[in-house]
Structure formats: structure tokens, C-alpha cells
Amino acid sequence: MAFTTEIVQRLSEYSQIALFHLSNLSTIQIAAxxxxxxxxxxxxxxxxxxxxxxxxxxxxxxxxxxxxxxxxxxxxxxxxxxxxxxxxxxxxxxxxxxxxxxxxxxxxxxxxxxxxxxxVSAEEAYKHLTTPVFGKGVIYDCPNSKLMEQKKFVKNSLTKDSFRSYVPKIKEEVYDYLSTSKNYSIGSGKINGIANVMETQPEMTILTACRSLLGDEMRKKFDVSFADLYSDLDKGFTPINFVFPWLPFLSIYKKRDNAQKSIAKTYMSLITDRRKRNDIQDRDLIDTLMKSSTYKDGKKMTDQEIAHLLIGVLMGGQHTSAATSAWFLLHLADQPELQEELLKEQKRVLQGRNFKDGLTYDDLSEMSLLNNVIRETLRLHIPLHSIFRKxxxxxxxxxxxxxxxxxxxxxxxxxxxxxxDKYFPNANKFDPHRWDVNKSSSKEASTTVDYGFGAVSKGVSSPYLPFGGGRHRCIGEQFAYMQLGTLLSVYVRELKWRLPNGVEKISEPDYQSMVTLPLSPSLIYWERRENRDD
Known part of the structure; x- marks a missing residue:
């Protein structure tokens, strides 16, 4: 006890001496x-x-x-x-x-x-970042076991039969967008122009995803302004959000929170209306979740949680498809000869069938170069440059x-x-033909594991993992290939494009967001093809 008292006295003496010396210093010296x-x-x-x-x-x-x-x-x-x-x-x-x-x-x-x-925990790493964007009760704002079940609920709308029905809807949406968008306006007779892919691709992505996944009824509620709301949500994924998730005085936070509430309200209005009319069928993902979102413990997702999960699903696709389509349009603008190869492949697969009415999901799976363009783009420009766990x-x-x-x-x-370069020779070059022989430069483990949303490969030691791996592997890979393949097929059939005069190389990546996008503006010069329906 006496020893402790002596220590306290000594510390007090030293503190007084330090304060005495500090009081004799100038302001500059104290600041230093x-x-x-x-x-x-x-x-x-x-x-x-x-x-x-x-x-x-x-x-x-x-x-x-x-x-x-x-x-x-x-x-x-x-x-x-x-x-x-x-x-x-x-x-x-x-x-x-x-x-x-x-x-x-x-x-x-x-x-x-x-x-x-x-x-390790992905929930602890990302919850504070994702919850303000998606909403409560879903994705990382719930136990991991529930997230695995939520992924399973969504996968019910990500089947090959679903994809076959999605292709014509996405194709129609892309044509409508090219016809009416200010960057193209081909419906008014415009035959060439400049397009900013950092404006067009986020808009096109959200509209095609809405039409295919959420159905015609929800699509009628969507317009470009809705794409802007998703853009405001997307801006909630930045390093500052990762560190400071709640700063209400910043405009980006206010826009993020307003967008989240507005989108969730729109989804809730349709869900509530269908409940009142007892009109729950098998039209879209909304119906699927309303019918089949009961956890193993017997508890059902609330309608509010369904609305939040819908935000998460479209946001996931927004990240991948908007970024990837912007990048492959830029790379193909830099190598126009690949556009001609893609057109030749498309015509070979269609075998004389009319493109606008005849392109199918099964056709897309036969277009190896088309899929390799997407695969190579994802290799060069994976949407998430870093994956965290706490x-x-x-x-x-x-x-x-x-x-x-x-x-x-x-x-x-x-x-x-x-x-x-160790895994992909001349790795910085955009070369879709590198995938002509092997789909992967290393063999994945043949064993699979089911984390609760269906069997996935247990091995994650491949050098190529654009959709992640393990229990948090993205479930939207096949949807992304279908959506992007349809979009690119329409571009190839309707347009030719290149880098604008005076632009010698494509945009550098912007790493200021959590998603790797091209620096804006990222421009292409386009012109309409002749004999497009051959």
C-alpha cells in the first residue's frame, strides 16, 4: 500500500515538472x-x-x-x-x-x-458498411446461417429455365435503351455519336436486371431516375463509409439513406398490393420470395426484409454487370477487330435465324468468344479488388x-x-483468346460443399476467382454471364464502336470506390451497322 502511494506521489511530481516546463514553451514549441x-x-x-x-x-x-x-x-x-x-x-x-x-x-x-x-466473420467486417445500403435483417445484418438460407431463396429464380425467359426481356430492354437514351437515341434516326459508358452501363444494368428478375409490374415503376437512386446507393460503398458508416451531415450519406428508403418503399408497395389481392404466382423473384422464404426454424422473412433483400440482389448485380460491361465496351473499342469476330460467331450460331427474335439463352452458351470476352474482362477488372474478414x-x-x-x-x-504474369502470361493485355483452350489455369478441387444454398466447389486455390469463393461465393455468376452476354450480343449486332478521335487508350481504373470502375467520363464513338438483321 505504501509502495503504491509512493508511485502516485512520484507521478504527481513528474506531472507538475512537465507542466512547469510546458508553461515556459512557446505555442509553436507546444504544437511541435x-x-x-x-x-x-x-x-x-x-x-x-x-x-x-x-x-x-x-x-x-x-x-x-x-x-x-x-x-x-x-x-x-x-x-x-x-x-x-x-x-x-x-x-x-x-x-x-x-x-x-x-x-x-x-x-x-x-x-x-x-x-x-x-x-473469421464477413458479417463483422461488412455489416456496418452494407446495412445502411441494403437495410436491416438481410445479407450481413443477420446470422450467417440465415444469410445462407437467403441465398438459397434467391437461387430459386436463378435456374436455366428462368434464364431462358430472361433473355428476350433483357434483349428488349437493351433495344429500348439504345432507342431512347440520350447517349444513343437511335430511335430518332441517329446513326452515330459519343456515349459515356459510365452513364449508360449503370442505367442499362439496373433496368435489365429489374425487368428480368423483378418482372414487368415492377419494371413499370422503374425509370432512369430509379437508376440514379441505385447510383446513390452505390456511392455508399466507399472507404470512408467503411470507416465511418454514419455521418448524417455529409450529402452522400443523406442521398444514400434517402435512396434506400425510396427503393424499399417502392418494393413494399408492390408486395403489399399482391398480399391484399392474394396475387402471388411464379412471375418473378418477388413472387418467389413471398412464397418461399421460410427459414428452417419456421420463421418467415418479413415483407420489409424481402424488400431489403431485393435491394441487395440488384445491388450485387449492379456492381458486377455495370462495371464489367463498361470495361468490355472500352476494351472492344480499343480492339474493334474483336467486334467483327463476335459478329461472325453470332451469325454462325444463329444459322440464318433473325437475331432480334431468334437469340436464345442456349445460343449464348454456344458463343465461346462472347463468354471469353466476359471472362477476360472479369480477369482484368474484378469488381472487388479486396475481400475482408474480421x-x-x-x-x-x-x-x-x-x-x-x-x-x-x-x-x-x-x-x-x-x-x-506467373498465372496469366502477359497478364495486363486484354486477350479473350487466352481462354480458348482452358477455362482455368489451375485445377479446382473436385469436392463440393453445401453451406446452405446449394453445392459449390470447396477449392478456392484457383488464381481466377472473380466471383469469390467459399460460403460467400456470389450466387449470381450464371445470371451475370446471361445478362452480359445478351447485352453484348445486341451491341455487336446493332453497332460498331471505337475510341473517340484523340483518345489513345482506355480509361484507368478508379479505386476510390470499393468497386473498380473506369474513371469517368469514359467515352466511345459509335455508329450503326448496316444490314443488322442478316
């Missing part, structure tokens, strides 16, 4: 101390961290809390490349108060994406002495691997 002291303590803590053998090497940073946010945020792939050369495939970095342990390459895919649900209990990195502590994050980047 307040700035330099945290930096000194930060550097000291990193030095002590580096002495530990049970931690992945930490990327050095000067500014406390911010860490490597600027380098990572400006260009994550360049940042990863520099770190990989210095530290190897496994390293850690500070990102706005969070320590992220990165494991690059196929072994990293396996480590993160196939980690046990008891060891560590919920100490996690050992296999074949190392490293342990990732509880509360830290693990990060994997399939997009970085897909741009590696």
Missing part, C-alpha cells in the same frame, strides 16, 4: 511536441511490433491511425506489388485504425475464403509462425493474382 510525440510513439510501437516473431511484417507508416491508407487507396494493386517485393506474400498494414493482414496468391485465397466461420479468435497462418490476433482483419485480393 503535440505533433511529434504521437509520431515518435507510433514509430516506437512499430519497432517493438517488428521484434515479435508471431506477427506478419508490418508495412511502415509515419502517420498514426491513417497508416497506409493513401497508398492502398490510390492503387491497391501497386501497393500490394511493392509490399510483396519487400515482405513476401504475407504482410500487414494499418488502414484507418485497423490492422489488415494480407495473404496474396492462391494460398491466400484458401486461407481467407475457406477459413472456418468460427475463426478475425474472431486468434488465427494461425499455415506453415508460418504468424498468428493474426482477434479483432484484426485478414485481406485477400484475387484481382491481384489475376494480374500476375
Amino acid at each position: 511536441i503535440l505533433i511529434l510525440l504521437p509520431i515518435f510513439l507510433n514509430v516506437l510501437s512499430q519497432f517493438l511490433y517488428s521484434l515479435r516473431k508471431d506477427r506478419a511484417p508490418l508495412v511502415f507508416y509515419w502517420i498514426p491511425w491513417f497508416g497506409s491508407a493513401v497508398g492502398y487507396g490510390m492503387n491497391p494493386y501497386t501497393f500490394f506489388d511493392e509490399c510483396q517485393k519487400k515482405y513476401g506474400d504475407i504482410f500487414a498494414f494499418m488502414l484507418l485504425g485497423r490492422i489488415m493482414t494480407v495473404y496474396l496468391g492462391p494460398n491466400g485465397h484458401e486461407f481467407v475464403l475457406n477459413a472456418k466461420g468460427s475463426d 478475425v474472431t479468435k486468434p488465427l494461425v497462418v499455415p506453415n508460418t509462425s504468424f498468428v493474426v490476433p482477434k479483432g484484426h482483419f485478414v485481406l485477400v485480393s484475387p484481382g491481384y493474382t489475376q494480374l500476375n
Whole structure:
């Protein structure tokens, strides 16, 4: 007791001495101390961290809390490349108060994406980011077991029979858009012009997804302004949202919240109307969820949760298809000869049938170059450059002495691997023909596992994972190929396009969002084809 009292007295004396000296310093000197002291303590803590053998090497940073946010945020792939050369495939970095342990390459895919649900949590990593966008009770705002069941509910509308009915609807939507959109206006007789793909593709994507998945009744409620609402939601997926999910005084947050409420209200109005009329059939995903969304424990999804899940489903497709279609239009503008190859393939598969009325889902599956264009675009421009998980209990990195502590994050980047010459020779070149022989440069494990939404491949060690893997693998892969294949087929039949005069290369990626999009404006010069229905 006496010893404790002595310590307190000594601390009090030292504090008084420190305050005395500080009072004799100028304002500039005090400011310098307040700035330099945290930096000194930060550097000291990193030095002590580096002495530990049970931690992945930490990327050095000067500014406390911010860490490597600027380098990572400006260009994550360049940042990863520099770190990989210095530290190897496994390293850690500070990102706005969070320590992220990165494991690059196929072994990293396996480590993160196939980690046990008891060891890591996607919900804890993303809940604060996604809940304001999608709404409560769905996706990451519920236990993982319920998310798996929600994915199963949605998969009931993602069958081959469904896709066969979706193709003509999507085709009609694309034609209508080309006819009336300000970027094309071919319906008014326009034969050429400039289109900004960062305006056209988000709009086209949401309209075609709505028409196919949500049906004609909901599509009548949609217009371009609804696409704008989804754009406002999309802007809720940024690094600042990841760190500060609730900042009501910022306009992007207000727009995000208003868009979420407006879209959910529109879905709820149709759901409520069908309930009142007892008009629940098998027309669309809305009917499917209203009929078949009862969990194994007997509890049903509420109508509000159904509305929120519909937002999540369309947002997932919006990310992939809007970004991917924008990128392949730009790449094909840079290589117009591939457009002619696609047209030749299309005519061969159709065998003289009228394109506008005759194109089917089965035709799309026969167009190998068409699908390889999509596959190659996803390789070069995976929508999500980083995938996070929060560590919920100490996690050992296999074949190392490293342990990732509880509360830290693990990060994997399939997009970085897909741009590696080791796995894809001349990886930075857009070359759909690289897929002519093999669909994958490594063999996936033949075993499958069912996490609750149907069997998926258990192996995630492939260098090519544009739709992720494991329990959180995207269920919309086949829908995306169908939607994008139909869209591209119409473009190829109706238009020819190239980069505008004076534009020598396609746009650079914009990494300021969580989704990798082309920097806007991203322009193409287009002109209508002759003899389009041959």
C-alpha cells in the first residue's frame, strides 16, 4: 500500500515538472511536441511490433491511425506489388485504425475464403458498411446461417429455365435503351455519336436486371431516375463509409439513406398490393420470395426484409454487370477487330435465324468468344479488388509462425493474382483468346460443399476467382454471364464502336470506390451497322 502511494506521489511530481516546463514553451514549441510525440510513439510501437516473431511484417507508416491508407487507396494493386517485393506474400498494414493482414496468391485465397466461420466473420467486417445500403435483417445484418438460407431463396429464380425467359426481356430492354437514351437515341434516326459508358452501363444494368428478375409490374415503376437512386446507393460503398458508416451531415450519406428508403418503399408497395389481392404466382423473384422464404426454424422473412433483400440482389448485380460491361465496351473499342469476330460467331450460331427474335439463352452458351470476352474482362477488372474478414479468435497462418490476433482483419485480393504474369502470361493485355483452350489455369478441387444454398466447389486455390469463393461465393455468376452476354450480343449486332478521335487508350481504373470502375467520363464513338438483321 505504501509502495503504491509512493508511485502516485512520484507521478504527481513528474506531472507538475512537465507542466512547469510546458508553461515556459512557446505555442509553436507546444504544437511541435503535440505533433511529434504521437509520431515518435507510433514509430516506437512499430519497432517493438517488428521484434515479435508471431506477427506478419508490418508495412511502415509515419502517420498514426491513417497508416497506409493513401497508398492502398490510390492503387491497391501497386501497393500490394511493392509490399510483396519487400515482405513476401504475407504482410500487414494499418488502414484507418485497423490492422489488415494480407495473404496474396492462391494460398491466400484458401486461407481467407475457406477459413472456418468460427475463426473469421464477413458479417463483422461488412455489416456496418452494407446495412445502411441494403437495410436491416438481410445479407450481413443477420446470422450467417440465415444469410445462407437467403441465398438459397434467391437461387430459386436463378435456374436455366428462368434464364431462358430472361433473355428476350433483357434483349428488349437493351433495344429500348439504345432507342431512347440520350447517349444513343437511335430511335430518332441517329446513326452515330459519343456515349459515356459510365452513364449508360449503370442505367442499362439496373433496368435489365429489374425487368428480368423483378418482372414487368415492377419494371413499370422503374425509370432512369430509379437508376440514379441505385447510383446513390452505390456511392455508399466507399472507404470512408467503411470507416465511418454514419455521418448524417455529409450529402452522400443523406442521398444514400434517402435512396434506400425510396427503393424499399417502392418494393413494399408492390408486395403489399399482391398480399391484399392474394396475387402471388411464379412471375418473378418477388413472387418467389413471398412464397418461399421460410427459414428452417419456421420463421418467415418479413415483407420489409424481402424488400431489403431485393435491394441487395440488384445491388450485387449492379456492381458486377455495370462495371464489367463498361470495361468490355472500352476494351472492344480499343480492339474493334474483336467486334467483327463476335459478329461472325453470332451469325454462325444463329444459322440464318433473325437475331432480334431468334437469340436464345442456349445460343449464348454456344458463343465461346462472347463468354471469353466476359471472362477476360472479369480477369482484368474484378469488381472487388479486396475481400475482408474480421478475425474472431486468434488465427494461425499455415506453415508460418504468424498468428493474426482477434479483432484484426485478414485481406485477400484475387484481382491481384489475376494480374500476375506467373498465372496469366502477359497478364495486363486484354486477350479473350487466352481462354480458348482452358477455362482455368489451375485445377479446382473436385469436392463440393453445401453451406446452405446449394453445392459449390470447396477449392478456392484457383488464381481466377472473380466471383469469390467459399460460403460467400456470389450466387449470381450464371445470371451475370446471361445478362452480359445478351447485352453484348445486341451491341455487336446493332453497332460498331471505337475510341473517340484523340483518345489513345482506355480509361484507368478508379479505386476510390470499393468497386473498380473506369474513371469517368469514359467515352466511345459509335455508329450503326448496316444490314443488322442478316
